[in-house]
Amino acid sequence: MRKQWIRLIAVLALFTVSALASAENDPLPSWNEGQTKTSIVDFVQRVTDKNSSDFVPAEARIVTLDNDGTLWAEQPVYFQVYYALDRLREMAPNHPEWKTTEPFKSALAANAKGLKATGMEGVTEALLTAHSDISGEAFKASVSEWLATARHPTRNMAYNRMVYQPMLELLDYLRANDFKTYIVSGGGIDFIRAFAEETYGIPPEQVVGTTSDARYDMQNGVPRIIKTGKMVLVDDKEGKPVGIYRHIGRRPIMAVGNSDGDLQMLEYTTIPRETGDKTARLGVLLHHTDAEREWAYDRDSAIGKFDKGLEEAPGRGWVVIDMKKDWKQVFPDSK
DSSP states (O other): OHHHHHHHHHHHHHHHHHHHHHHHHOSOTTBOSSHHHHHHHHHHHHHHOTTSTTOOOGGGOEEEEOOBTTTBOOOSSOHHHHHHHHHHHHHGGGOGGGGGSTTHHHHHTTOHHHHHHTHHHHHHHHHHHHTSSEEHHHHHHHHHHHHHHOOOTTTOOOGGGOBOHHHHHHHHHHHHTTOEEEEEEEEEHHHHHTTHHHHHSOOGGGEEEEEEEEEEEEETTEEEEEEEEEEEEOOSTTHHHHHHHHHTOSOOSEEEESSGGGHHHHHHHSOOGGGTOOOOOEEEEEEOBOTTTSOBOOTTOSSSOOSHHHHHHHHHTOEEEEHHHHBSOSSTTOO
C-alpha cells in the first residue's frame, strides 16, 4: 500500500511539473486553446523553421498591425478624437471666434450632433486644427501629458490601459521569433508615435499612420519641425498598402486588423500563391463579440465597421479572432 501511495504521489508530482512547464512555455497565455491560437502559432513555427518549406528569412518577417480596435479599444469614438477635442479646448482662449464658428462651436460644446452636421469637412477641419501649428516635440509632450491624465468617458480607464493583453503577448511572441512589428493605422502617425514604444514596444520609425505635412523652422537657433494642416496620406483602406510601400518597402507576410478599413492591407499581404508568390502568409482579423468585457459590434457600427471583411475571411483563409471565445482576458488590468 505504501509503495502504491508513493507511486501515485510521484505521478501527480510529474503531472504538476509538466503542467507548470507547459504554462511557462505558452507564448500566448491569455488566449484560449482552440483553432485560432493554433493557426497563429502554427504559422509562426512554419515560417521560422529552417527545415520547413514555408521558412521565411528573418529580414522578410514583416508584420503590420492596425491600432484602433486591434491593439487598443476604439469605442464609442476613436481615442484620438477625444485628444483633439481636449486640445481644442486648450487652444480656445486664443481663438474667441470659435465660440460662434463651426465646427469649433460644436466641438468645444461637445455637441456630437452639431459636429456631425458640419459633415466630414467640418470634422476634418477640427481634427487638423488640433494637430497643427505645433512643433513635433511639443505635440509629443502634449499627447504624453494627455494620456497620463485623461480617462475614458464610460470606462473611467486611462486610454493606454485599454490595450489588449492578448495582443501585447502576440507582439512579444512575434518579436521573440524575429518578426519586425509595424503599426499601420488610420490614426495620426505623430499621435501614435508619442506612445507606441512605451505601450507596445514598437519604436516610432515602425509606425505608419495618417500623415499631415510639416515644415522646417529655426527659432532662436534651434531647428524644429512644425506640423501643418495639409494632408499627405490618409492611411486607411487603400491608403494602408500605399503607406506600407512608402514607409516599409517590403510586403508583409502577416497582417492583423479588425475592420473593413483593414481589408486592403490584408489583401496586399496575403497575395495568392497562384500569382507565383510562394511565401507563406497570414491575415488575421479581430471580431469584437464581447459586450460584457469590452464591446460587441461589427456590420452596423459607425466605428470599426466589420462587414465585407467578415464575409471574405473564410474564402481567403484569414483567421478571425472571436474576442469572447478566444481570449481569457481583454485588458491588462482585468480578467
